[in-house]
Every structure is written in C-alpha cells, then in structure tokens.
Amino acid sequence: MSRLTLAVLGALGNTQVKYVRPVRFGAAQGLVAEVYRQIERDFGVLAPPMTLHSPAPAVLAGAWSMLRETMLVPGHVDRVVKEAMATAVSVANTCPFCVTVHGSTYGGMTGNSVETIDDPAVTWARASVHADTAASAGIPFTAAQAPEYLGLVTMMQYLNRMANVFLGEVPLPPGTPRLALGGVMGVLVGLIKSAAGTEPAPGRSLALLPEASLPAELGWAAAAPTVAGAMAKAAAAVEEAGSRAAPAQVRDLVRAELAGWRGEPKGISRAWVDHLVAALPTARRPAARLALLVAFASYQVDKRVVADFRRTDPSDATLVELAAWSAMAAARRIGEWAAPSDSAEPGYFEP
Structure with missing residues (x-):
C-alpha cells in the first residue's frame, strides 16, 4: 500500500x-x-x-x-x-x-x-x-x-x-x-x-437510543x-433534533411541500426556494431555504446557503440537526409511497 x-x-x-x-x-x-x-x-x-x-x-x-x-x-x-x-x-x-x-x-x-x-x-x-x-x-x-x-x-x-x-x-x-x-x-x-x-x-445498535414508537408511515x-x-x-x-434546530414555521413549510410532492425535480435554479420562503419572516428564511434544499435538491446546497443559515446559529450541532430533520422528512415520504399500499392482502408480494 x-x-x-x-x-x-x-x-x-x-x-x-x-x-x-x-x-x-x-x-x-x-x-x-x-x-x-x-x-x-x-x-x-x-x-x-x-x-x-x-x-x-x-x-x-x-x-x-x-x-x-x-x-x-x-x-x-x-x-x-x-x-x-x-x-x-x-x-x-x-x-x-x-x-x-x-x-x-x-x-x-x-x-x-x-x-x-x-x-x-x-x-x-x-x-x-x-x-x-x-x-x-x-x-x-x-x-x-x-x-x-x-x-x-x-x-x-x-x-x-x-x-x-x-x-x-x-x-x-x-x-x-x-x-x-x-x-x-x-x-x-x-x-x-x-x-x-x-x-x-x-x-446490537438498538441499545444506543431509547425506545420509540414506529410512525405510521414507517409501518412497512x-x-x-x-x-x-x-x-x-x-x-x-431526528424529530427531537429538528424541534431544536428548525423553527416550527420552517418544519411546517417543509411538511406542506412534501405532502404534495411525488418526486418530481424542482428545477435547475433555486428560484422555487426563494418563492416559498418569501412569506416567512426574514429571520426564518435562511433555515427554511436550507431545509427545503436538503429535502428536494440537496445537491444544490452550497457554501452561501450554509453561511446564511449559520449567521443565525453558528453551532455544528444545529446545522447537522436541521439537515438531518429535513433529509429524514423527505426519506420518510419516499418510503411511504414506495411501500405497496395493499401489502396486507394475501399474495400481494408474490414475485
């Protein structure tokens, strides 16, 4: 080597x-x-x-x-x-x-x-x-x-x-x-x-975290x-982390967008993000912009987006927690639609 x-x-x-x-x-x-x-x-x-x-x-x-x-x-x-x-x-x-x-x-x-x-x-x-x-x-x-x-x-x-x-x-x-x-x-x-x-x-990894109930959309x-x-x-x-790192207004906005999303790309520019965050108070916009990009176009997150967010909270923990919450929200949404809707019916899974 x-x-x-x-x-x-x-x-x-x-x-x-x-x-x-x-x-x-x-x-x-x-x-x-x-x-x-x-x-x-x-x-x-x-x-x-x-x-x-x-x-x-x-x-x-x-x-x-x-x-x-x-x-x-x-x-x-x-x-x-x-x-x-x-x-x-x-x-x-x-x-x-x-x-x-x-x-x-x-x-x-x-x-x-x-x-x-x-x-x-x-x-x-x-x-x-x-x-x-x-x-x-x-x-x-x-x-x-x-x-x-x-x-x-x-x-x-x-x-x-x-x-x-x-x-x-x-x-x-x-x-x-x-x-x-x-x-x-x-x-x-x-x-x-x-x-x-x-x-x-x-x-063996399950002992690392306390017991938790399985959310309905992860019932599969x-x-x-x-x-x-x-x-x-x-x-x-991740939900607990998100409640610390992302204001409720930001989380509500991301959830609302995910609810109607079916996996379609949002576009090659970030104009859609600016439109969505415009209705929020100015202080909330950097967190919302970052959270929305992580959920829908994570490859578009760059230094400027991160720097804008860190002006409101410079800690590493907060940045990781907000990104993780948004990433998990999107992942849960995708897992939900990927699961067979009638999976309880006998024979549904027959290959």
Missing part, C-alpha cells in the same frame, strides 16, 4: 467533511465513542457519511442504526443486492459520493459493474424515487423481504441528502490527487468486505423487529 493511500485513509473520516468539524475517533466519548466502535467493527471503516453526524450524537446513533440494521445485518436479502440497490438510488439522487462507494463495493463483491446488472430489485429501487413509477413498478420482494427493501431505500434517501450537503464528490480529502482514488477505494472495499464476512448480529418495517426498531428510534431522535 502506497504512503499516499495510507495518508488518505488516515484523514478520510474527518477531513472529507465540509461545514462541520467531526469528532475524532481518539477524542470521542459517550454515545459517539460507542457508535464509532460499532462502525469500525461492523462496517470496517469509520466512514465519512457517519462521522459527519458526530456533532449531534443522537442523530449519529440513529443514522448508524438505520444503516446497520437495513444494510449490514444478514437477513432475507443478500448484501450484494443491497449494494446494487443503494447504487441505483444514489444515481437517481445525483449523489456521486454514494455512487462511488456503493458501486465500488458491489464491484468488489461480485467482480462486475453495477451498470451491467439486470435485476428487478435494482429496477424497483430506481423506480421508487418517484411516486408514479413506484406505483407502476413490479414488486420484486416477498412480505418477509419488504422491511429490508423499503428500509434500505429509505435509509439511502436520507444518507444521499446528507452526503450531498456535507461531503465532496469522491471519498478523498480536499486537495488529494484524483489518482489516489483507485488505491483508496481498493483498500476501503477490502475493509468493508472483511467486515461483511463477520455477519453482524441483528439488533413492523414485520422485522430490528429494522422497525432502528427506523423508529432514528425517526424519534
């Missing part, structure tokens, strides 16, 4: 993250330290999509629990299929960081490119990002598999948005030569594959207790 690759790997978990300062592994305490230990053990590497959450410990725990219990824990769906689905969702969401990581992991596990895969699960995952195509797509899973399929898609919808805001296009620290990417991804995929071989035990998870627990606890932690 080259010295450049070693240096990049050592810096990846912290220096990759924009706008906030993640907690270093050696400085982590309490809940953050426990989550970090689980991540290194079960995922193989302290990944930036997780460390970016560390200024908000409960949100970090919720994000990790969703990832672990839907993606990493062995269940009714093969890990390779999940990596292919994660790549498809990330492509649809224009999340280059996640496309690189999950596409490379799929390739490392199979020796194939995810672009060549012809699998109903991938077709369905891609279709799930829009309510109309989700309704017309075939259901490639059984009732037993449904919580993992829907949990994986919902979790990736959340993580794609957070990665688009806080991470760069590829898993490299700023200023690192692009030529290092191949070596870094080779090592990262090797670590992820090694961790996957240990088959993490179901439910109920058949799998560990997935249901992860989704319920993450939703509760």
Whole structure:
C-alpha cells in the first residue's frame, strides 16, 4: 500500500467533511465513542457519511442504526443486492459520493459493474424515487423481504441528502490527487468486505437510543423487529433534533411541500426556494431555504446557503440537526409511497 493511500485513509473520516468539524475517533466519548466502535467493527471503516453526524450524537446513533440494521445485518436479502440497490438510488439522487462507494463495493463483491446488472430489485429501487413509477413498478420482494427493501431505500434517501450537503464528490480529502482514488477505494472495499464476512448480529445498535414508537408511515418495517426498531428510534431522535434546530414555521413549510410532492425535480435554479420562503419572516428564511434544499435538491446546497443559515446559529450541532430533520422528512415520504399500499392482502408480494 502506497504512503499516499495510507495518508488518505488516515484523514478520510474527518477531513472529507465540509461545514462541520467531526469528532475524532481518539477524542470521542459517550454515545459517539460507542457508535464509532460499532462502525469500525461492523462496517470496517469509520466512514465519512457517519462521522459527519458526530456533532449531534443522537442523530449519529440513529443514522448508524438505520444503516446497520437495513444494510449490514444478514437477513432475507443478500448484501450484494443491497449494494446494487443503494447504487441505483444514489444515481437517481445525483449523489456521486454514494455512487462511488456503493458501486465500488458491489464491484468488489461480485467482480462486475453495477451498470451491467439486470435485476428487478435494482429496477424497483430506481423506480421508487418517484411516486408514479413506484406505483407502476413490479414488486420484486416477498412480505418477509419488504422491511429490508423499503428500509434500505429509505435509509439511502436520507444518507444521499446528507452526503450531498456535507461531503465532496469522491471519498478523498480536499486537495488529494484524483489518482489516489483507485488505491483508496481498493483498500476501503477490502475493509468493508472483511467486515461483511463477520455477519453482524441483528439488533446490537438498538441499545444506543431509547425506545420509540414506529410512525405510521414507517409501518412497512413492523414485520422485522430490528429494522422497525432502528427506523423508529432514528425517526424519534431526528424529530427531537429538528424541534431544536428548525423553527416550527420552517418544519411546517417543509411538511406542506412534501405532502404534495411525488418526486418530481424542482428545477435547475433555486428560484422555487426563494418563492416559498418569501412569506416567512426574514429571520426564518435562511433555515427554511436550507431545509427545503436538503429535502428536494440537496445537491444544490452550497457554501452561501450554509453561511446564511449559520449567521443565525453558528453551532455544528444545529446545522447537522436541521439537515438531518429535513433529509429524514423527505426519506420518510419516499418510503411511504414506495411501500405497496395493499401489502396486507394475501399474495400481494408474490414475485
């Protein structure tokens, strides 16, 4: 392994993250330290999509629990299929960081490119990002598999948005030569594959957060207790964080827009955001602008949007909490329409 690759790997978990300062592994305490230990053990590497959450410990725990219990824990769906689905969702969401990581992991596990895969699960995952195509797509899973399929898609919808805001296009620290990417991804995929071989035990992340009820729109998870627990606890932690970070007017505006949204793009400019926030008091507009962009066009969040918000509250925790609340609100909406509406009917899930 080259010295450049070693240096990049050592810096990846912290220096990759924009706008906030993640907690270093050696400085982590309490809940953050426990989550970090689980991540290194079960995922193989302290990944930036997780460390970016560390200024908000409960949100970090919720994000990790969703990832672990839907993606990493062995269940009714093969890990390779999940990596292919994660790549498809990330492509649809224009999340280059996640496309690189999950596409490379799929390739490392199979020796194939995810672009060549012809699998109903991938077709369905891609279709799930829009309510109309989700309704017309075939259901490639059984009732037993449904919580993992829907949990994986919902979790990736959340993580794609957070990665688009806080991470760069590829898993490299700023200023690192692009030529290092191949070596870094080779090592990262090797670590992820090694961790996957240990088959993490179901439910170990659930002790990180207090008990919580499963929201109605996440009811599709109920058949799998560990997935249901992860989704319920993450939703509760993020909702509590959002109540601190985002004024009620902002949350109400985002919810109102999500209620009528079916996955259609909002446009290549940000004029739609300016129109929506114009009715709010001036002091509320930066938070509303950021929250709306995270939910509907996370790839459009830039330094100016973040700087405007931080003038009202400069803390890292508040920035992570507001972004997480908005990302989770959108993910819950998408998971809701992706779930078969008549899933309780006998035979509905027959492939």
